[in-house]
Each structure stands twice: as C-alpha cells, then as structure tokens.
Amino acid sequence: MREILYVQAGTLANYIGTHFWNTQESYFTYSDDEESLVDHDISFREGETSKGDSTYCPRLITFDRKANFGTLARTGIFSEKNDYIPDSQLWQGAISEHEYKPIEPHAYQTHLQADHNELDLSSASREPVRYWSDFNRTFYIPRTMQMLPDVPDWQNTEGDWAFGQETFERFNEETELMEGSVRLFMEECNSFQGLQWMMDTSTFGAFSHSFLIAFYDELSRxxxxxxxxxxDVVPRNANPENTVHMRKVVNDAVCLRELGNLSLSTVPTLNPATWSPGAWNTNLRIDNGYYHTSSILSAHIESSTFPLRLKESQDSISSFSKHLNFHGSHRFSQLSGVFPVACATTPQHISLQLYNFSSVTEDPLRVNRILFAIYHSLNRRLQTTYHTRRDVTRGFSTSALEAYEAxxxxxxxxxxxxxxxxxxAxxxxxxxxxIFCDESIVSDHRSRMTRIDSTKLPSMSMFTSLNTNTDTSEMFVAYANFIQTCIDRRKTGILTGLIETLDDMKELANDLWTIHDGYSEYSTDELDAEES
Structure with a gap:
C-alpha cells in the first residue's frame, strides 16, 4: 500500500494541514464513471463509525494546544471501537461537572452539517476564521487528535527547548502516545514507507525532535x-540584544541541525510574517492571517508531494528524497513555485513570479539582483545554481506547457x-x-472547467518545485553568522539544557558551516579570501 503516516505539530502546521486534507478529500470519486488518479490508501485508513458505517479518515497525528482545536472535538471526530473508555466508566465515586461556555460552530461548519450542495456552499472566508477547525472538511478518529495542555498567557514558550522536551516526555508518559496511538497507526500499515512531518519550530521544534528520537528508538527506522x-524572526532582522529574538533564531538553527540528522529530506519553510512582497503575489489578495497564507503554503506542499500519492507513481519517500540528495550531501531542499499560473503565461512570467519559500535571505531587492545576474552575468555568486529539482505543473494549458518547456x-x-x-489542476x-485578485485568471480556468464538467470543483493552474540549490548555503551562512555574533558578545544560556555555554554555541556554528559547505560552489576559505 506504501502507507504514509502524517504528523502535524503547531497552529500554523495545522492551518496548512487542514487545507492539505481538504484537498485530499476532494480527490475522492463517488461514481463508477470517475476514477481518481490518487491512491487513497497511501494517506487514508479505512475504519468504521460508531454506527458501523465504513469510512476513510486521514492517517494523521496532529498536536496543538487544546484551546486551538475550536469545535473540532464536537464536529469532526468519528468514534472508534475499543479506542478509549470514557473516564466516567473508570471512576465510581461522585462526579462534579464544571462546563465552559461552548464555542459556537463556524458558519461554514453549519453549512456542511446541513448537507448543502457543494457548488452552493458559501465560502469559509465570508465569516472570520478563528481556528483551523473552522474550515475543516475531514473527519478524524480520536487518536488523531492530540490535545496538549494550554500554556498560561504570561508564559512565553517560543524557542524554549527544555520546555518542549519536557512537554513531550510528560505527554508521552501520561497518554502512552508511542505505544498507543502511534503504534496502532503503524500496525494498520501493510507496507509503511515513512513519515511526512510538518511542525512549527518555535513552539514544537524541541517537541518534534523528541518525538522523532522516540519513534526511531521504539518503532521504526x-x-x-x-x-x-x-x-517569525530570521537572522537578517534579528536583534542579538533582544533575548526573544536570539532564542528564536538559535532555536531554528538547532532544529535545522537536528533534522539534518533525523530526516532523510528537510524542506525549511519561511514563516508568512517574513515573506517579501514582489511579482509572485501580484495576482493574490492575501492578508497576514494564517487562513490565507496557509492556503498558499498548503497548495505548494501538497502539489510538490503529489507524486508520492499517485496510483501510477513508483515514488516513495525514500526514492523521492534520495533523488533530491543525488550528490550525497544535500539533505536540505527548498520549496518554490508560482500560484496561480495564467493560461497565457510566458517563460518571463515564470522567472519573475517564481518565489522561494525557503530562502531566509529573500528581500524586496532580490528580483533586481537576479535579473542583474541573468542579463549581465557580472557576478555568478548572485545566481542560483541548482543541484537537483523536482517540478510539478498542475492544469497547464497547451500554451502554458510550451512556456514551461521554454x-x-x-x-x-x-x-x-x-x-x-x-x-x-x-x-x-x-x-x-x-484570494485571487486577477479575475481574468479565475474566469479563464472556470470557463475551461465548466466546458469539461460543470459538476466538478473549480481548480487552478500552478507550478511548484522542490529543489536543492546554492541558496541553501546562504541560509546556513545567515544562521552561522548570527550564532557567531552571539559568541562574540558572549551570549550564553540561550536554550536551557542544550545550548548553554560558549562551547555549545561554537559547536553549533561549526555544524552550520559544515552543512553550508555541502551546497556552496565556494569553500569557506575562498569566501573569506574574497571578503578580505
């Protein structure tokens, strides 16, 4: 079956994941005349509802603070036979109940439960989205939902490595996470191919690191x-005198180093708060809320990994990652793409609108620097050299495909x-x-869709790419230089229990430079000589 176990940890990860699973749900077909390109058994597991009805639910484990789940516990979970026993059946004494005021369901969920016609269903954006569960379309089984205790408002845990480790150890012990929920998902697989993991590094970086170590030690390699x-803080705008900034950047650097050892392939993805405006979003109308920005990230993540879920594909996480790491020293990849793509796009449009969602050195002047490098070829260090790339185009018209080939x-x-x-598409x-502000693009695709089959969902053309390139070296240079600044200013005790001494900082900086050397066309000595 080539099953994948998906894990999401953190609020942004769950916003992206909700869009991701809504997209997966849209691939299901319900008539004998339709055949899906997707092998649903790779991402979904078959089970029964409490009424004995057969259903497909995501093979997913999702972590977040309890307050961030919204109404999902009441609207989106199927009970599962023998999955758990209510506490009321274990305790024979008196019970005193204290109820919080229930959260009102989002209007979108009300429409879904009323079983309105899909084409007449109002968009979730008509009412402000409060939680990622507000626009969820998928049903889950109880062991998918892993609700962590809420953190007091006065406690800032972002970038707190020790807190994340302690949270995992306590949660794993109290819920028997690895021996319970995770093992049950694994035992349902016939030919498990691996994990697809997505996490917020600031709040769940250390937690995820602890999970992966426990998973490899106890269950599977x-x-x-x-x-x-x-x-939301990257080296270029971090203040080393600001303790919160310093902790977040060092935390991200540690996460990257550790994932380099634990993951076969890692794709760092920028927080939307750090995105730079440019030609890439001229056809988009987005605000800074996670509901909008997560839809774009989800479209690219879902599309870039789409070959893993196709019936015709022979790809697995292993072969997929090994191709990206073709040269043996590239365990980090970058995510880039164009969304949406106009039917009448040109090669120039693709070049200008292609945005790198993984480059921490991205800035508003980058487009000008790239054009300068391409047209004048005066400084090859400004150009991106690709080592490997996996491109996916979706719903391209004939002219758009010709533009891509050109x-x-x-x-x-x-x-x-x-x-x-x-x-x-x-x-x-x-x-x-x-979020589409260019109505000509939307209407072009809607008219094509209507002519083919008016009962199908609207769709959009897009281009996405996972690749290894020399920009990755710039990312690790940025982190290594920031760590060196902290060393020079003798900043210590940044991540309790992990990065406490200057020696710890120096070791981290050296590790980042080692990763950098695998991507750069220059050695460290050559760079130092040029800078001097």
Missing part, C-alpha cells in the same frame, strides 16, 4: 520527509537531475479562501 515551519531550456540543470511531472474546495 523508516525515512522522514520534514517541512519545518520556521519562526523556461526549462534556459536552466542549466537537465535530466536526470531534474524530474518534471505534469498533472491535473489544483482543486479549490469551498473551504479555500477567495
């Missing part, structure tokens, strides 16, 4: 494909280091926010 969602021919990288997959379920 299957490979992991990780999407760490970086914190753009592809301008790239220095060729097969077998690049693999291209052309597949169906990206579906837009009613839970997807209305």
């Amino acid at each position: 299957a490979p992991c494909l990780s999407f760490p969602l970086m914190g 753009w592809f021919r301008t790239q220095s990288i060729k097969e077998p280091f690049v693999i291209s997959k052309h597949t169906q 990206y579906p837009l379920p009613s839970s997807f926010p209305d």
Whole structure:
C-alpha cells in the first residue's frame, strides 16, 4: 500500500494541514464513471463509525494546544471501537461537572452539517476564521487528535527547548502516545514507507525532535520527509540584544541541525510574517492571517508531494528524497513555485513570479539582483545554481506547457537531475479562501472547467518545485553568522539544557558551516579570501 503516516505539530502546521486534507478529500470519486488518479490508501485508513458505517479518515497525528482545536472535538471526530473508555466508566465515586461556555460552530461548519450542495456552499472566508477547525472538511478518529495542555498567557514558550522536551516526555508518559496511538497507526500499515512531518519550530521544534528520537528508538527506522515551519524572526532582522529574538533564531538553527540528522529530506519553510512582497503575489489578495497564507503554503506542499500519492507513481519517500540528495550531501531542499499560473503565461512570467519559500535571505531587492545576474552575468555568486529539482505543473494549458518547456531550456540543470511531472489542476474546495485578485485568471480556468464538467470543483493552474540549490548555503551562512555574533558578545544560556555555554554555541556554528559547505560552489576559505 506504501502507507504514509502524517504528523502535524503547531497552529500554523495545522492551518496548512487542514487545507492539505481538504484537498485530499476532494480527490475522492463517488461514481463508477470517475476514477481518481490518487491512491487513497497511501494517506487514508479505512475504519468504521460508531454506527458501523465504513469510512476513510486521514492517517494523521496532529498536536496543538487544546484551546486551538475550536469545535473540532464536537464536529469532526468519528468514534472508534475499543479506542478509549470514557473516564466516567473508570471512576465510581461522585462526579462534579464544571462546563465552559461552548464555542459556537463556524458558519461554514453549519453549512456542511446541513448537507448543502457543494457548488452552493458559501465560502469559509465570508465569516472570520478563528481556528483551523473552522474550515475543516475531514473527519478524524480520536487518536488523531492530540490535545496538549494550554500554556498560561504570561508564559512565553517560543524557542524554549527544555520546555518542549519536557512537554513531550510528560505527554508521552501520561497518554502512552508511542505505544498507543502511534503504534496502532503503524500496525494498520501493510507496507509503511515513512513519515511526512510538518511542525512549527518555535513552539514544537524541541517537541518534534523528541518525538522523532522516540519513534526511531521504539518503532521504526523508516525515512522522514520534514517541512519545518520556521519562526517569525530570521537572522537578517534579528536583534542579538533582544533575548526573544536570539532564542528564536538559535532555536531554528538547532532544529535545522537536528533534522539534518533525523530526516532523510528537510524542506525549511519561511514563516508568512517574513515573506517579501514582489511579482509572485501580484495576482493574490492575501492578508497576514494564517487562513490565507496557509492556503498558499498548503497548495505548494501538497502539489510538490503529489507524486508520492499517485496510483501510477513508483515514488516513495525514500526514492523521492534520495533523488533530491543525488550528490550525497544535500539533505536540505527548498520549496518554490508560482500560484496561480495564467493560461497565457510566458517563460518571463515564470522567472519573475517564481518565489522561494525557503530562502531566509529573500528581500524586496532580490528580483533586481537576479535579473542583474541573468542579463549581465557580472557576478555568478548572485545566481542560483541548482543541484537537483523536482517540478510539478498542475492544469497547464497547451500554451502554458510550451512556456514551461521554454523556461526549462534556459536552466542549466537537465535530466536526470531534474524530474518534471505534469498533472491535473489544483482543486479549490469551498473551504479555500477567495484570494485571487486577477479575475481574468479565475474566469479563464472556470470557463475551461465548466466546458469539461460543470459538476466538478473549480481548480487552478500552478507550478511548484522542490529543489536543492546554492541558496541553501546562504541560509546556513545567515544562521552561522548570527550564532557567531552571539559568541562574540558572549551570549550564553540561550536554550536551557542544550545550548548553554560558549562551547555549545561554537559547536553549533561549526555544524552550520559544515552543512553550508555541502551546497556552496565556494569553500569557506575562498569566501573569506574574497571578503578580505
């Protein structure tokens, strides 16, 4: 079956994950005339509802603070036979109940439960989204939902490594997480291929690190494909005199180093708060809320990993990651893409609108620097050199495919280091926010969809790419230089229990430089000589 176990940890991860699973749900077909391209058994597990009805639910474990689940416990969970026993059956004494005022369901959930026609269903964006469960379309089994105790408002746990480790150890002991929920998911698999992991590094970095170590020690050595969602402070705008800034950046650096050892492939993904405006979002109308920004990240993450779930594909997490690490020293990849893609796009549009969601050195002037490098070739250090790339185009028109092929021919990288997959358009379920400001793009695709089959969901063309390139070296330079600044200012005790002394900081900086050397076209000595 090539089953994948998905894990989401943190609020942003669960916003992205909710869009991700809504998209997966849209691939199901319900008539004999339709056949899905997707092998649903890879991501879903079959079970029964409390009424004995057969149903498919995601093979997913999701972690978040209890307050962030919203109404999901009442609206989106199927009970499962022998899954748990209510506390009231274990305690024979008197029971005193104290109830909080219930959270009102989101209007979107009310529409779903009323079983309205999908095409008439109002968009979730018509009412403000409060929780990631507000726009959820998928049902889960109880062991998917892992609710962690809430943190007091006065306690800042972002970047607190010791707190994250203690939280996992306590939660694992109290809930028998590894021996219970995780093991049960594993035992349902016929041919388990690995983990696809997504986590907020600031709040769940240490927690995720502890989970992976326990998973490998107790259950399986299957490979992991990780999407760490970086914190809202990156080296370029961090103040080393600000304790919170310093802790967040060092925490992210440690997360990257540890994932480099634990994951077969890691794709660092920028926090939306650090995105730079540019040509990439000229066709989008997005605000800074997670509901909008997570939909874009989800579209790229879902599409870039789409080949892993296709019936016709022979890809697995192992082969997928090994191709990205073709040269043996590239365990970190970058995520980039164009969303949406106009039917009449050109190679120039692809070049200008292609945005890197993994580059911590990204800034508003980067487009000008790239154009300068391309057209004048005066400084090859400004150009991105690709080592490997996996491209996915979705729903491209004939002219758009021709534009992609023309753009592809301008790239220095060729097969077998690049693999291209052309597949169906990206579906837009009613839970997807209305973020498209170029109505011509939307109407073009809607008219094409209507002519083919008016009963299908709207969809959009997009281009996404997972790749290893020299920009990764710049990312690790940025982190290593920030760590060196902290060393020079003799900052200690940053991450309690892990990065406490100057020796710990020096070791971290050296590890980051070692990773950098695997991506850069220059050695460290050459860079130092040029800078001097």
